[in-house]
Amino acid sequence: MRIILANPRGFCAGVHMAIDVVDQLLDICPDTPVYVFHEIVHNKHVVGRFIGRGVTFVEEVSEVPEGNIVVFSAHGISPAVREEAKARNLTSIDATCPLVTKVHMEAIRYAKQGYQILLIGHANHQEVVGTRGEAPDSIQVVETPADIPNLTISDPDMLVYLTQTTLSTDDAEIIIDALRAAFPNIKAPPSSDICYATTNRQRAVRQIAPDCDLCLVVGSRNSSNSVRLTEISQSAGCPARLLDDVSELNSAWLEGKQNVLVTAGASAPEDLVASLVRKLVTDFRGKIEVRDIFEEDVEFAIPATLKRMMRDEGIDPNERRIHITRPEITQDLYGAVPLTVSAS
Numbered sequence: 001m002r003i004i005l006a007n008p009r010g011f012c013a014g015v016h017m018a019i020d021v022v023d024q025l026l027d028i029c030p031d032t033p034v035y036v037f038h039e040i041v042h043n044k045h046v047v048g049r050f051i052g053r054g055v056t057f058v059e060e061v062s063e064v065p066e067g068n069i070v071v072f073s074a075h076g077i078s079p080a081v082r083e084e085a086k087a088r089n090l091t092s093i094d095a096t097c098p099l100v101t102k103v104h105m106e107a108i109r110y111a112k113q114g115y116q117i118l119l120i121g122h123a124n125h126q127e128v129v130g131t132r133g134e135a136p137d138s139i140q141v142v143e144t145p146a147d148i149p150n151l152t153i154s155d156p157d158m159l160v161y162l163t164q165t166t167l168s169t170d171d172a173e174i175i176i177d178a179l180r181a182a183f184p185n186i187k188a189p190p191s192s193d194i195c196y197a198t199t200n201r202q203r204a205v206r207q208i209a210p211d212c213d214l215c216l217v218v219g220s221r222n223s224s225n226s227v228r229l230t231e232i233s234q235s236a237g238c239p240a241r242l243l244d245d246v247s248e249l250n251s252a253w254l255e256g257k258q259n260v261l262v263t264a265g266a267s268a269p270e271d272l273v274a275s276l277v278r279k280l281v282t283d284f285r286g287k288i289e290v291r292d293i294f295e296e297d298v299e300f301a302i303p304a305t306l307k308r309m310m311r312d313e314g315i316d317p318n319e320r321r322i323h324i325t326r327p328e329i330t331q332d333l334y335g336a337v338p339l340t341v342s343a344s
């Protein structure tokens, strides 16, 4: 069996930054309780590991005792949440991904200019809830083309669409085409709102999946970008399975399979990918091949409040900059080293 490891896969810069924020807080305030509003990123293991280190995850700001520290997750929050934290005298550290903040800024700007905003995305996703909160009277959510006839439009010449950052680029295109057909003068955002990490991971699966007979995506079920990877593989004709970790692997899935694509959503830690690959190598005699589709080199700065707290503790924030690099595939972690590394 060939195990084809997609590159890029796994952690994006936004997830890395958000996780690093909580990591650094635990280091610099070891005796202070740390609260996180919603899952810091959508991954069961990341959240579980932080709970094991004493972090408390809350779904309401009112659950955080007054005067404590709260971290806002990578998916962003609405201004109402920020205000509530202020009213409770909390020290807020905003780990919102800058690419989500970009969509918030666009929403604020277009709403001020008098546009009605059609936000393409999943209505209940944390990110969409946060973006919508920036201008609730100006934003309507569009989940599918079937929602278009139910929209309330006052001036079809003053319409703009924005998107959630982690949508499937193919699905978003279908909805955008339908919006353009219904409202020919609808304006597009200045650049795509679907982020670089989502786009690159999807592009890798789209290119590699046609050569494979199974795709294993490491990620959690509430991770939008992980679910999208399974859908993209399936539409390329390659059956896909989403699994949180190797314990969910079912050997029946692998019967008769020759080429297995392994990838991971943007919030899935690489050690979980490594354990899955190790199992495929040891139990299914897999041989690793790395397929490079796109080389990423992106880093986001940590939030200003955290930098200030670090300086107060005598720590130079620049000394703790973490840069995502391509994972090194070692015999110990992955069970074998790659036989080939190739670009597509």
Ligand code: SF4
Residues within 6 Å of the ligand: 012, 013, 014, 015, 074, 097, 098, 099, 100, 165, 166, 195, 196, 197, 198, 225, 266
């Ligand atoms: S998936 Fe994209 S938008 Fe979400 S945290 Fe990563 S880089 Fe930011």
